[in-house]
Amino acid sequence: METVDQLASKGSFRAVKEPLAFLRVLEWLFAIFAFATCGGYSGGLRLSVDCVNKTDSDLNIDIAFAYPFRLYQVNFDVPTCEGKQREKLSLVGDFSSSAEFFVTIAVFAFLYSLAATVVYIFFQNKYRENNRGPLIDFIVTVVFSFMWLVGSSAWAKGLSDVKVATDPNEVLLLMSACKQQSNKCLPLRSPVMSSLNTSVVFGYLNFILWAGNIWFVFKETGWHSSGTRYPQDTMEKQSSSYNQGGYNQDSYGPSGGYNQQGGSFGQQTSYGQVGEFGQQQPQSLSQSGTTSFANQI
Numbered sequence: 001m002e003t004v005d006q007l008a009s010k011g012s013f014r015a016v017k018e019p020l021a022f023l024r025v026l027e028w029l030f031a032i033f034a035f036a037t038c039g040g041y042s043g044g045l046r047l048s049v050d051c052v053n054k055t056d057s058d059l060n061i062d063i064a065f066a067y068p069f070r071l072y073q074v075n076f077d078v079p080t081c082e083g084k085q086r087e088k089l090s091l092v093g094d095f096s097s098s099a100e101f102f103v104t105i106a107v108f109a110f111l112y113s114l115a116a117t118v119v120y121i122f123f124q125n126k127y128r129e130n131n132r133g134p135l136i137d138f139i140v141t142v143v144f145s146f147m148w149l150v151g152s153s154a155w156a157k158g159l160s161d162v163k164v165a166t167d168p169n170e171v172l173l174l175m176s177a178c179k180q181q182s183n184k185c186l187p188l189r190s191p192v193m194s195s196l197n198t199s200v201v202f203g204y205l206n207f208i209l210w211a212g213n214i215w216f217v218f219k220e221t222g223w224h225s226s227g228t229r230y231p232q233d234t235m236e237k238q239s240s241s242y243n244q245g246g247y248n249q250d251s252y253g254p255s256g257g258y259n260q261q262g263g264s265f266g267q268q269t270s271y272g273q274v275g276e277f278g279q280q281q282p283q284s285l286s287q288s289g290t291t292s293f294a295n296q297i
Contacts, residue, residue, distance in 0.1 A: 098158030152203030
């Protein structure tokens with residue numbers, strides 16, 4: 001309990017209110033829904049074969065299948081309507097590659113979203129200490145966005161094939177007894193695919209979340225921060241070069257301008273050095289005035 005309290009005291013749970021961490025929490029939840037609805041699926045169908053000879057009929061043929069949808073391994077026995085003989089059949093198709101790929105992406109996305117959320121909350125300072133953490137986060141986010149798009153599209157195609165392969169009317173075509181018009185073959189129950197449809201929806205929602213989070217992760221990288229600082233640096237350089245130009249040093253100061261040391265009008269003005277009115281003219285006027293007054297006396 002003490003360790004948990006220490007982590008809670010050090011953690012900044014305000015980060016969850018920011019878009020970066022908030023989207024990670026949504027990604028974590030949606031990844032759970034994605035692999036749970038696909039990886040935890042199990043379903044089945046039921047068929048009926050009514051032979052001419054009623055003793056050979058089988059009115060309840062249950063066929064069960066589940067994730068990872070290696071349907072060629074799903075075996076079942078059906079009557080041949082030729083005495084007590086039965087034939088062993090199996091469903092057609094292997095769609096495990098797309099299903100397992102989808103679930104694998106969901107599991108890794110779940111783990112990374114959980115780890116990233118913990119870093120945002122408890123190790124935010126270390127995450128932003130240098131540019132390495134945001135760059136890794138940015139690259140992983142882009143990769144997962146692409147993988148979610150590919151995995152969801154592949155699984156959507158695989159699911160459509162699973163629906164065809166487990167359609168009771170398609171399965172009835174595999175039975176030799178159903179090829180005789182005298183026998184009656186009927187589908188009694190079709191498999192429920194609602195959870196698998198939901199898994200595809202969650203797959204594309206995860207793609208939208210991860211793709212939308214690219215921008216918020218990009219804002220944490222040095223690429224974005226350097227781009228925002230560039231206009232300010234340019235203005236500072238321009239203003240410094242403007243201040244170091246003719247207005248402060250060379251243009252007006254030494255050649256009778258307004259200042260010499262980048263100052264204002266109140267420091268060393270050129271009126272006292274070059275002009276005749278500040279120092280020399282008053283002296284000449286005073287000397288000539290005293291001379292003329294002495295001569296008159």
